[in-house]
Amino acid sequence: MTTEDFDTASETSDLLGGGGGVRQVSSLTAFAAIAVMGIALALVPIWIGDSRTLMGVAVTGLLFACYTIAFNLIFGSTGQLFLAVGAFAGVGAYASAITSDRFGIPFPFTMILATGLAMLVGGVFSWIAVRRSLGIIFTGIVTLTFSLAFDNVLLGLRDITGGETGLVVDAGSDTFLSRQIPPYYVFLSLVLVYLVGYVLLHRSHIGWAFRALRDDEIAAELSGVDIARYRIYAGAIGGGMLGFAGALWAHAEGFISPATFTFVHVDVPVLVMLVFGGIGTLMGPIVGAAVFTYIGEVLASFSQLRLIAEGALLIVLFLLFPQGVVRALRSGASELWRKLRISKP
Amino acid sequence: MTAVILDGILLGLQFGLLGVGLTVVYGMGGVLNLAYGQMAVVAAVVVSLSMSSGLPAGPAVMLGILAAAGIGLALDLTILKPVYRRRGEARVLLSLLLTIGVAFIIDGLLVWRFPIEALSLSIGGEPILVLGVPMRTGSLLASAITILAGGALILFFRSTTIGKAVRSVIQDEVGARLCGVNPSAVRTLILTLSGALAGLVAATQSMTSPVPISAGFDITILALLVTVVGGLGSVRGAFLAGLLLGVVNAMSSFYIGAYITTIILLVAAALTILIRPSGLFGEHA
């Protein structure tokens, strides 16, 4: 019945979940929530510490939580649809693995190098998207082509990267990283660091700029907010976060292959996790990662069903809960609180 | 060299048809159907199954095309309804996400039920010489069908009333409605047609080389690249881009290698977006 789109900006942000969840609670609450979650997760090895498989699954879950937090920063805070989450992590992982094994540089340094490289790549993509005024769709397609191209580069440069069969990463295999329990705590710490970083970033002037440009890009630009710069910050920081996590994974796991970082293997689950948890919320990535790692484990023996389940979930989620679980819970909780207050004598 | 270029042109025709199926759906309704490749694979599966139960090639191919068209129809009538309710970027995003979901579901079902690795039709016979190059019967048949389909498509869009109605919705939807065109009926038609095209390409492709069950995503990406290079929404652009990329693909695969070829195609699409987002052959922005 209605005609031309008068204002699609509000529609898009409705789909993406406009507004940051971080702004609505005080810093204290945010940090408290992070602390509580951190303590709760720290206790997990008590139950599953004996099983190497389960610990592996848990660490993978934490890794994906890191990925999702980074993607939340890039997509949730600045609306840049980077469909290359896996690729950025892969850049970090392969850069660190190759330079440490080939050139003998101690892996903490190669990780810094790798993170720098991933930051550069992320920043460059943001810069390109801004310079060429690429909308969400084109940004998505361009980053997707990068993701696929990266995959092919890894497969093609067999001599350097090990190709399809993957790369065994020696650096780090003789440290605590290769044991059963410590990687869990290492990655848990990374998750906590990323979350705290996310809060601090959003409290700062950078976070303010993010909100301005999400709410109304034109108004923000007219008020003097340099959109380009803040998008590039988000892209670079997010890219760096992904690169570091990927590199850490390479040294902890001791083995990486192109399949570890593909679009289907990383980007799609991260997307599902973020949407489920709630784009732009603080805890959304954690909730999403936790739930889907658990579901993945339950469905592990039925790998085809997993694909079907992921697909069905994607559809159901985006149709019914575009705002995500965290917001749904929060509005449900505030509804309950309101009702309780009203019914008080 | 001639052989490679000929191969490239034939491949390009298929790429072109594939691209048209995806681009026309985008042009019509601002919808990116990422389950496109899966529709193609389903067609190939249906063809293969019907042939192994004794059906001759012709009817089997028809059945396959119908199956894919049916998926297109089903998609339009169900999943895409909430998508159409949104406008602009929100619509494209939602369509992208929902169709990825559908793609996963179909992929999962296929891989689960059909452990057959790849499907190919065997159309035997001695190779025939075309321009001094020996071509297998299967190849020739596939090319003939593709050329006929391409011609029929062009005729459809240029000359038929419905075809013009489709173009009108792409160019100015409000104008089309004012002329009495029902956009949602046209969209349903186009989505069904898009499925049929995907099915046709998969069926003809399996006449020359096997179509793996897991090829869905790869086919979608290929169609997306052709669409992007040709210009999102441009039918003519998709045809021409398909031909170009087909020739590039053939030459690159022959002279360089498989991975580089894929990378070249990907880079071509990325560069098109960066340099000329309306597409190399696109008619309108």
Place this chain on the structure above:
Amino acid sequence: MLEVSNLSAGYDSKAVVLGVSVDVREGEVVAIIGSNGAGKTTFLRAVCGLLPVSEGEVRYEGRPITNLAVHKIARAGISFVPAERHLFPEMTVAENLALGAFPLRPDPGQQSLVFELFPRLAERRRQAAGTMSGGEQQMLAVGRALMSRPRLLILDEPTTGLAPRLAAQAYESLAALRAQGMTILVAEQQVPIVLSLADRGYVLENGAIQIEGLATELRNNPTVRRAYLGVV
């Protein structure tokens, strides 16, 4: 032929047009005049189905068509020429006209009538609509609207972007159509030219009808003269 009763419509739940009633009888030319932002376009769009009607009713030849889908209204015999024209830029004049007749195939007889009315279009029948000048596009828009043999022709500010000479020509064409029996509803900012053609008119300001009456009455109405005809 067309009865609009108490229509309210707007954007994003903000009413732009409130409680407007307009009648158009067969064979008449009815004008809706008002300044920019008065609500003329909103009103016409709501009548033609392009905007949702929040209150009120629209009846065409006795049948209710309120909030009917645009294409159905178009097929019922009402043709709307919007201010933006909405032509198909990559299609030729001939193709644009052909679509006007949708879902039927274009009638050569009707096409000749259009070409008689607008000889320039005949000259440019193979030219792409997007490459034509403003005046030619206006002609094409009206011509396309005529291809479906409408009984009611609705136009929104047909003189938009037209030089005075072309605007006059446009109204000459409308006069010719009226002579052939067409019923016309036209919204116009340029008051003198439309009142010279119209039988009756409505003055729309701030989303409501302020004055209505015969064209001759409106021409002599002091408020109208002051506000729209620049007469102090």
